[in-house]
Amino acid sequence: MTSSSAGSGTNITFLPLSDPRCNSDVCLAFKEAGHASQVEIPFASQFVYGHYTVYYYSTLIFIFSILYLYRRLSAAYEELPEPRTTAWQRTKAIWRFFVYRKFRIGMSFGHAMFIGLAVLFMTVLAFVQRPYLRPRLSYDSPPLGVRTGVMALALIPAIVALSGKYNLVTLVTGISYERLNILHRYLGYICLGLGILHSVAFAIAIYGDSNYWPLLEKVGAAEQYTGLVVLLLLLFLAIFSIPWFRQRFYEAFASSHVAVHIIYLCFMFWHTANRIDTWMYLYATLAISLISNFSRVFLRLKTPRWNGSTATIQDIEGKMLKITVPAFDGMTWNLGQHVYLRFPGVSILENHPFTITSLCEETYVTNKRGVSTRTPLLFLVKSRAGLTKRLMKIAQQRTTLKVFIDGPYGGHQLSLSSRYEQVILVAGGSGISAVLPLFSMLCKRTGRENSTLKRVRLIWAIKNRHALAWVQNDLKEALAMASPGMVEIDLYITGERNGAEQLEFSFEPDDIEIEAGLENGKRISTENDDMEEQRLIPK
Numbered sequence: 001m002t003s004s005s006a007g008s009g010t011n012i013t014f015l016p017l018s019d020p021r022c023n024s025d026v027c028l029a030f031k032e033a034g035h036a037s038q039v040e041i042p043f044a045s046q047f048v049y050g051h052y053t054v055y056y057y058s059t060l061i062f063i064f065s066i067l068y069l070y071r072r073l074s075a076a077y078e079e080l081p082e083p084r085t086t087a088w089q090r091t092k093a094i095w096r097f098f099v100y101r102k103f104r105i106g107m108s109f110g111h112a113m114f115i116g117l118a119v120l121f122m123t124v125l126a127f128v129q130r131p132y133l134r135p136r137l138s139y140d141s142p143p144l145g146v147r148t149g150v151m152a153l154a155l156i157p158a159i160v161a162l163s164g165k166y167n168l169v170t171l172v173t174g175i176s177y178e179r180l181n182i183l184h185r186y187l188g189y190i191c192l193g194l195g196i197l198h199s200v201a202f203a204i205a206i207y208g209d210s211n212y213w214p215l216l217e218k219v220g221a222a223e224q225y226t227g228l229v230v231l232l233l234l235l236f237l238a239i240f241s242i243p244w245f246r247q248r249f250y251e252a253f254a255s256s257h258v259a260v261h262i263i264y265l266c267f268m269f270w271h272t273a274n275r276i277d278t279w280m281y282l283y284a285t286l287a288i289s290l291i292s293n294f295s296r297v298f299l300r301l302k303t304p305r306w307n308g309s310t311a312t313i314q315d316i317e318g319k320m321l322k323i324t325v326p327a328f329d330g331m332t333w334n335l336g337q338h339v340y341l342r343f344p345g346v347s348i349l350e351n352h353p354f355t356i357t358s359l360c361e362e363t364y365v366t367n368k369r370g371v372s373t374r375t376p377l378l379f380l381v382k383s384r385a386g387l388t389k390r391l392m393k394i395a396q397q398r399t400t401l402k403v404f405i406d407g408p409y410g411g412h413q414l415s416l417s418s419r420y421e422q423v424i425l426v427a428g429g430s431g432i433s434a435v436l437p438l439f440s441m442l443c444k445r446t447g448r449e450n451s452t453l454k455r456v457r458l459i460w461a462i463k464n465r466h467a468l469a470w471v472q473n474d475l476k477e478a479l480a481m482a483s484p485g486m487v488e489i490d491l492y493i494t495g496e497r498n499g500a501e502q503l504e505f506s507f508e509p510d511d512i513e514i515e516a517g518l519e520n521g522k523r524i525s526t527e528n529d530d531m532e533e534q535r536l537i538p539k
């Protein structure tokens with residue numbers, strides 16, 4: 001049976017491929033060429049690249065889960081360290097020396113390695129198979145376009161698994177969400193890169209096949225337009241998450257990110273139209289979101305505090321706030337953990353993270369009337385430009401405020417006092433709030449029977465001496481618990497020139513002996529002329 005093109009009366013069945021009217025399976029040359037293109041690189045074969053993408057990140061997550069499990073199990077049998085540093089410990093220390101080092105691009109070498117490896121893997125995967133395009137789009141979608149689209153889609157479950165305060169990857173690997181956040185962000189950028197490649201491949205294919213244009217008008221429009229919307233939404237998510245934008249418009253970023261992500265997922269369902277296994281990735285994404293959110297709700301239910309707590313806020317020298325919240329039943333936390341504080345009286349929507357500076361202990365504080373309460377949660381909050389500035393203004397007028405607590409999150413599992421002989425803690429300015437609980441705990445452990453700790457050193461750089469007032473009492477309390485000669489504080493005052501005046505500002509002579517920053521007429525480890533060092537050693 002032969003066919004003629006509409007209205008022209010010409011038989012198109014045997015037209016050569018070069019004839020523009022030979023643009024459907026009715027034309028045998030077209031049909032054969034389309035078949036040959038499918039034999040060379042079948043459309044369905046491209047979907048396996050989504051599986052490779054999943055294998056890639058699942059393997060990494062699996063390795064880290066096993067390591068986490070091993071660490072948790074072996075912690076129970078941990079023995080005291082060898083009297084001398086072993087070769088294995090040295091190797092680990094050298095490894096950490098490199099991978100923890102921060103680059104100017106705002107990430108550590110370790111993170112850069114992960115991201116670099118992911119970029120390399122995705123690039124190789126995207127370009128390994130040729131041809132990238134088919135001779136005509138009418139034969140089928142360009143392989144490069146399909147492949148990169150499926151790979152971008154396969155990344156979505158991982159991006160979501162790495163997001164949020166209580167995420168699935170944190171749950172199985174024990175790595176706290178703040179350290180994973182950078183991977184969440186960069187996987188998002190890789191997803192965007194793949195999305196752009198996907199769109200460019202399709203754009204080139206459409207542009208190069210004029211025979212396809214009439215077809216596009218009839219059937220392809222929804223697919224192309226939803227694709228464009230998906231790309232724009234992804235672009236919005238990626239651009240707004242760049243630190244420059246995030247730091248300047250944090251509240252706008254935080255409130256739009258989740259909402260835009262949900263719209264993005266809806267459009268992805270529409271755009272991918274359940275081709276082969278595309279919706280599996282989207283279902284997996286929804287499942288991961290549900291698990292993370294339910295875990296978070298469960299965590300909140302463990303410490304229900306529906307009517308909030310009363311926080312006491314205190315202004316310290318106009319720069320720092322001391323916020324104290326009574327520790328309620330069920331509220332426990334580990335060293336270095338933080339919570340999100342919401343002050344409905346200041347801003348109902350804003351939720352800000354702050355590190356808990358006090359230790360979670362079953363010690364009780366008894367007031368003048370003899371009433372005992374657990375050690376409260378203490379926060380040292382630096383006054384910045386947003387909510388913290390408003391809090392500072394309030395602190396100058398009144399002392400209590402309602403607060404809702406979400407958490408705790410983050411922290412680390414290192415048992416510093418039983419593993420290491422010497423611990424050096426380094427803090428800059430308000431970063432002391434994260435280091436202080438560790439310092440207090442280590443001071444307490446010095447000289448204990450089961451502790452291998454021999455020396456604790458705190459290095460704290462501050463702009464001016466007034467900053468000492470933020471934690472003066474806490475440092476004094478910590479030092480009072482330490483064994484003599486085991487703890488040392490090196491204080492660097494970086495923003496003042498008058499060193500003599502600085503030395504007048506000190507702890508009580510009974511608590512601490514201050515060595516001036518001069519030794520044999522030379523400065524001790526000062527790094528520039530503006531800097532003066534004070535060495536504080538408990539007597």
Ligand SMILES: Cc1cc2nc3c(=O)[nH]c(=O)nc-3n(C[C@H](O)[C@H](O)[C@H](O)COP(=O)(O)OP(=O)(O)OC[C@H]3O[C@@H](n4cnc5c(N)ncnc54)[C@H](O)[C@@H]3O)c2cc1C
Pocket residue numbers: 178246247248250251338350351352353354355356379380381382383384385386387388389410430433434
């Ligand atoms: C895990 C963690 C622990 C922290 N612990 C402490 C602490 O113990 N003491 C302390 O003083 N600061 C801490 N911070 C920083 C503190 O959360 C911000 O300084 C504070 O939220 C700024 O509020 P603002 O509205 O005054 O900020 P702005 O002046 O508006 O912005 C200052 C900076 O804070 C960032 N920021 C603003 N809102 C948030 C938010 N909701 N979540 C995260 N970042 C935000 C902005 O990106 C910007 O870079 C911690 C941050 C994190 C991520």
